[in-house]
Amino acid sequence: MKALWSKIRPKFWKAQVDLSGGEQDVSYYSRIWKVAVAGIASVSVLPLVAMAFMNMNQYQNALKAQLVFPVTRLVSNTKRTIAYFLHERRAALRYIVMDKDFDADCSMERLNRTFIRLKNSYGGFVDLGVIDSHGVQKAYVGPYDLAGKDYHTQPWFREVIIKGVYVSDVFGGFRDIPHFVIAVKQDQDDGGFAILRATIDTDRFNSLISSLDLRPFTDAFVINHEGVLQTPSRFHGNTLEKIKLPVPPNTTTTQVLEVQDNKGQPLIMGYAYIEETPFVFLVLKHEKELMKGVAKLRRNLGLFLALSLGLILVVILGAATHLVNRIYEADLTRTSAQHKIEHTNKMASIGRLAAGVAHEINNPLAIINEKGGLLKDILSLGSDLPPKEKLVGLIDSIISSVERCSVITHRLLGFARHIDVRSESIDLSQFIEEVLGFIGKEALYRNIAVSMDVADDIPLIKSDRGRLQQVFLNVLNNAFAAVDDGGRIDISVEPASPDRVSVTITDDGCGIPPENLRAVFEPFFSTKGEKGTGLGLSITYGLVQKLGGNISVESEVNKGTSFVITLPVRG
Amino acid sequence: MTIPTKLLLVDDEEDFISALAERLRIRNYDTSLATSGEAAMLLIQQDRPDIVILDLKMPGMGGMQTLKQIKAKDPTIDVIMVTGSVDSKVGESALSAGANDHLVKPFDIKNLVEKIQDIRKKRGLN
Numbered sequence: 001m002k003a004l005w006s007k008i009r010p011k012f013w014k015a016q017v018d019l020s021g022g023e024q025d026v027s028y029y030s031r032i033w034k035v036a037v038a039g040i041a042s043v044s045v046l047p048l049v050a051m052a053f054m055n056m057n058q059y060q061n062a063l064k065a066q067l068v069f070p071v072t073r074l075v076s077n078t079k080r081t082i083a084y085f086l087h088e089r090r091a092a093l094r095y096i097v098m099d100k101d102f103d104a105d106c107s108m109e110r111l112n113r114t115f116i117r118l119k120n121s122y123g124g125f126v127d128l129g130v131i132d133s134h135g136v137q138k139a140y141v142g143p144y145d146l147a148g149k150d151y152h153t154q155p156w157f158r159e160v161i162i163k164g165v166y167v168s169d170v171f172g173g174f175r176d177i178p179h180f181v182i183a184v185k186q187d188q189d190d191g192g193f194a195i196l197r198a199t200i201d202t203d204r205f206n207s208l209i210s211s212l213d214l215r216p217f218t219d220a221f222v223i224n225h226e227g228v229l230q231t232p233s234r235f236h237g238n239t240l241e242k243i244k245l246p247v248p249p250n251t252t253t254t255q256v257l258e259v260q261d262n263k264g265q266p267l268i269m270g271y272a273y274i275e276e277t278p279f280v281f282l283v284l285k286h287e288k289e290l291m292k293g294v295a296k297l298r299r300n301l302g303l304f305l306a307l308s309l310g311l312i313l314v315v316i317l318g319a320a321t322h323l324v325n326r327i328y329e330a331d332l333t334r335t336s337a338q339h340k341i342e343h344t345n346k347m348a349s350i351g352r353l354a355a356g357v358a359h360e361i362n363n364p365l366a367i368i369n370e371k372g373g374l375l376k377d378i379l380s381l382g383s384d385l386p387p388k389e390k391l392v393g394l395i396d397s398i399i400s401s402v403e404r405c406s407v408i409t410h411r412l413l414g415f416a417r418h419i420d421v422r423s424e425s426i427d428l429s430q431f432i433e434e435v436l437g438f439i440g441k442e443a444l445y446r447n448i449a450v451s452m453d454v455a456d457d458i459p460l461i462k463s464d465r466g467r468l469q470q471v472f473l474n475v476l477n478n479a480f481a482a483v484d485d486g487g488r489i490d491i492s493v494e495p496a497s498p499d500r501v502s503v504t505i506t507d508d509g510c511g512i513p514p515e516n517l518r519a520v521f522e523p524f525f526s527t528k529g530e531k532g533t534g535l536g537l538s539i540t541y542g543l544v545q546k547l548g549g550n551i552s553v554e555s556e557v558n559k560g561t562s563f564v565i566t567l568p569v570r571g
Numbered sequence: 572m573t574i575p576t577k578l579l580l581v582d583d584e585e586d587f588i589s590a591l592a593e594r595l596r597i598r599n600y601d602t603s604l605a606t607s608g609e610a611a612m613l614l615i616q617q618d619r620p621d622i623v624i625l626d627l628k629m630p631g632m633g634g635m636q637t638l639k640q641i642k643a644k645d646p647t648i649d650v651i652m653v654t655g656s657v658d659s660k661v662g663e664s665a666l667s668a669g670a671n672d673h674l675v676k677p678f679d680i681k682n683l684v685e686k687i688q689d690i691r692k693k694r695g696l697n
Contacts, residue, residue: 355658359628362655362676363584369677370590377597397586445628485633 010321012328029328036320044312052305056298063293068256071270071283074212076254078220079272079281081208086277089200090165090182092122097186097196104132104194108139115141124204126179131157133192142199144174160185160195167277170202170230170239178202178239180230202239206231217286223247224278236284245269247280258287266291338542342470345539349473353412353438360408360441364401371398411437423462428493428501429454431465435472439480448480449488458493461501461569467543468567471551474540475505475563482509482561499569500549506562512555520553576691577618578602581611581637582626582653587676591624594680600687608632612640620648622690624683625670627654627661635668642669649690651683 012029096102096114115128127142135152151157160166160183168181183197209220209231221233227247229239236243244262248255254272261267266287273280371394378386411434429452436443436450443450479489489507496502512520519525523538544551548568555561578600580588585606592602603620605611609632611623623641627634634652641648652665652673662673672686 355656358657359655362657363587366655366676366678367584367586367590370587370594370680373680374590374594377594381597394590397590401586444630445633447630447633 010325012324015328017331029324032327033320033324036324037316040316040320041313044316045309048308048312049305052301056301059297060294063297067268067285067287068270071268071285072254072256074220075256075270075272075281075283078209078212078283079254079274082205082222082279082281083274083277085204085208086167086182086274086279089122089124089198090167090184092118093182093184093196093198094165097184097194102186102194102196103188104130104138104192106130106139106194108141111139112141118198124200126199126201128199129197131183131195131197133188133194137197138194156181156183157195161193165276167279169224169228169278170205172240173199178230180205202231215285217288219284220282222274222279222281225250225280230279245284248282341535342539342543345474345535346466346470349470349477350412352477356439356442357408357412361405364404367401368398371395371401422466423464425460426463426465426468427460428458428503431468432472432491432493432503435469435476438473439476442480443489446480446485448483448485451488451490453490453492455492455494457495458501459495459569461567463547463567467547471540471543471547471565472503472505474536475551475565478536479505479507479509479561479563482511483507484509496566500566501569502564502566504562504564506560508560511557511559511561512553513557517553517555521551575599575601576622576687577620578687579605579611579614579620579623581605581608581623581629581634583607583629584626591680591683595683598680598684608634608637608640611637612644615641615644615648619645621694622649622651622671622687624651624653627652627656627665635665638665638668638670649694651686651690653678 010033012033014026015029017025017028096118111128111130115125118125118128127140127144127146129137129140129142129146131137131151135150135154135157137146137149137151140147140149156166156168164185166181166183168183170178170180173179179199179201181197181199183195185193185195187193205222209222212220214220214234219234219236221236222230223243224230225247227243227245229237229241229243232239233243236245245259245267248257248269248271250273252273252275254270257269257271259267259269268285268287270283270285271280375391375394378391414434432452436452440450442448476489483489487508489505492504492506494502494504516525516527520537521541523535525538541551544565544567549566551563551565553561553563578595580592580595580602581604582588583606585604588604588606592604595602603614603618605614608629611625612632614620615623625634625637625641629637632640634654638650638652641650646669650670652662652670653676654661654665654673655676657675662675665673671690674682674686
């Protein structure tokens with residue numbers, strides 16, 4: 001894993017970035033990369049995922065609606081048919097009892113005729129009986145011997161007295177053939193009443209339901225209010241068995257619910273209570289069908305989502321890596337260009353110094369030349385040898401001039417050598433004296449008074465000597481260029497805050513007009529014409545920033561200019 | 572016997588002019604010294620030299636200024652400018668300010684003597 005990572009790891013991942021004050025940041029580019037990836041990913045992946053889920057939900061709902069609608073229709077249609085079936089038979093019975101000749105003492109013959117007419121015209125009638133107000137069956141036509149049976153203790157008898165009509169649950173009866181009963185009451189002129197009671201075969205009832213063209217996994221049946229099956233069902237038991245589902249709450253309209261069967265499978269339950277009967281018509285549909293569609297949709301959508309996400313991520317990672325790499329490379333180029341410019345500036349400084357140095361070295365060389373020449377003159381032209389002390393004095397003078405030369409060359413070398421970045425402890429006052437060493441002679445010859453005022457409590461600072469030399473040399477060179485012969489340059493060093501030191505270099509030179517003041521630190525800004533590159537102060541600015549400090553300038557035309565360089569004590 | 576030529580050496584490097592003066596004396600030149608432009612002007616006032624050998628860069632009154640003052644005081648005094656600078660412009664500006672000649676330090680004394688002789692010839696002193 002590590003080996004793979006080291007192979008694919010982009011170049012910029014652990015690249016070092018120099019911060020001001022010499023610190024380094026090794027996660028700069030990887031941080032940009034992470035922010036870019038997180039940013040782009042959040043605005044592209046999140047909406048996509050959200051859309052996918054919303055889509056999925058919507059589609060699932062649409063599928064469910066598609067499934068629910070036919071159930072609703074089936075339930076309400078079938079309910080109407082069943083209700084009509086029962087209503088028809090009830091109406092037929094009521095028609096019979098409303099005949100003015102109908103009473104409890106109706107003859108068997110007449111009842112038989114009525115029964116045959118009913119069977120032929122409506123069908124489904126199993127038997128027919130007439131019961132008087134005492135609950136005794138006065139006349140009976142049918143396959144059983146029920147004449148004279150006393151019903152007055154039975155609940156249905158009471159119900160029919162109160163309501164005038166009664167429809168029973170389905171029950172097995174003597175022969176265990178499921179059937180149900182419809183009874184209607186007719187008040188008599190004498191204050192009594194008679195009841196016509198018919199038994200109806202559930203075959204007709206069942207065929208109503210079995211004629212429904214049901215799809216697999218769909219079940220339709222009738223239950224009573226207690227949940228006992230009134231018609232056979234496909235999956236939920238036979239007639240007169242209790243279903244293992246809760247009975248849905250009573251409503252007057254067709255309803256669709258989502259329930260779970262005893263195995264925990266989701267079911268869609270459509271139901272309707274059939275008015276004035278104990279019957280509830282139920283359609284149950286397994287959600288399996290729905291789930292099949294949803295599962296397919298989910299699979300397709302998931303696959304699409306995964307592919308899109310993968311593609312998006314690849315593109316994001318690729319693009320982020322590419323872009324950060326470009327930034328990194330641009331930074332590298334910029335840094336190397338900056339290093340080159342700094343180096344060039346340094347070399348230019350050395351070149352400028354060289355002229356002064358040559359002059360400075362030529363003086364001791366001239367002394368050596370004359371002292372040596374004099375020695376030679378004495379030895380070759382003089383008649384007698386001078387005293388020994390004179391010769392030693394000449395030679396001492398030669399040696400001290402050689403020392404002067406070597407101080408100059410060493411100083412120059414010390415400046416040129418510090419090109420590598422390195423932090424060291426620096427005594428600012430000694431350091432500025434050293435820099436002044438390069439240009440001190442110029443001050444002497446041009447009668448420029450250079451004063452230095454260092455506060456007592458200036459600590460040693462940690463900084464890069466080479467860069468600092470460059471900074472002070474650039475600023476001092478500018479000051480020397482600004483002042484006239486006989487002018488003055490004041491250097492003061494004071495603590496700026498507990499951890500910063502400020503160096504102020506003030507000259508009484510020509511000053512910088514306000515319109516130029518803002519631009520002095522900008523690259524290629526120069527008022528020296530062909531003599532300047534316009535890079536000196538911009539490089540100085542960059543160098544001071546790199547050292548963790550800052551540089552500012554104040555100036556007044558013909559009064560002078562002040563540069564303030566603030567440096568951190570601890571690098 | 573020719574008329575001795577009076578030379579005045581002016582340079583802030585005392586070691587340099589003292590040795591040079593001794594060598595010129597060995598070569599029979601009447602030589603005096605000054606270590607600044609101001610001192611040179613005083614000496615010139617007391618005892619007029621024929622030729623001033625003048626350093627260009629000196630603290631205080633510089634070589635250029637001294638040259639101008641000498642020429643203003645007595646244009647007949649000849650001046651040989653001496654400089655440590657390798658910049659040829661410095662010599663040119665000295666010549667245009669009235670110096671007769673210039674030399675770059677360090678120089679061979681023969682060259683100086685030649686230049687002194689040239690000036691003497693020109694003045695018909697030889």
